[in-house]
Amino acid sequence: MDSTQQFWEDFYRDKDQVWSGKANPILVNEVAALTPGTALDLGCGEGGDAIWLTQQGWRVTAVDISDVALERAAAHAAEAGAEGITWERHDLAKSFPEGRFDLVSAQFFHSPVAVDGERDKALRRATEAVAPGGTLVVAGHAGWPTWMEEPPHKDVRFPTTAEVLEALALADGEWTVERQEVITHDFPGPEGQHGTRSDNVLRVRRSG
Structure with missing residues (x-):
């Protein structure tokens, strides 16, 4: 087991449950109107998105580094x-x-232990996995919550939607950018602090 996998095994092993178990609201909003088909969930974590997609009629392949x-x-x-x-x-x-999918989802695809360029490489590979007429949805944090004075991982960088789009290196004429937006929402702190957090949303569709 290399150090990256060990980090994520320890990350999940440290708590009985890390995430809420609910689907990411951004994913729900972006795919609710799509016709269900095959879906690839990258970095599926504890399965909230994959379970929700399956309940909507999608046939899901869910992937994570952590056993x-x-x-x-x-x-x-x-x-x-x-x-x-x-x-x-x-x-x-x-x-x-392996395979191509009608939907590829990368929700909050951040890692404090990623080597430079690994995220971009994985997202470019994700575009190759999108079937003709299919959709890629990439959501990521735009920064730390406003109430957080000392970030837990100072080396984590949050790319903008423009930077993600550039990294994807989409072929001209083959893709349509359907959404490129920053969403700010209420995000209270663990001790009830008032605050907000902003997230980046990028949805692109491959021509069919």
């Missing part, structure tokens, strides 16, 4: 009666799921 996360996600899916999700472990800097 702990995948085991927990599969258990949550079983509890929810969400059947048919394919769970795969990948370090996306080294391997990638």
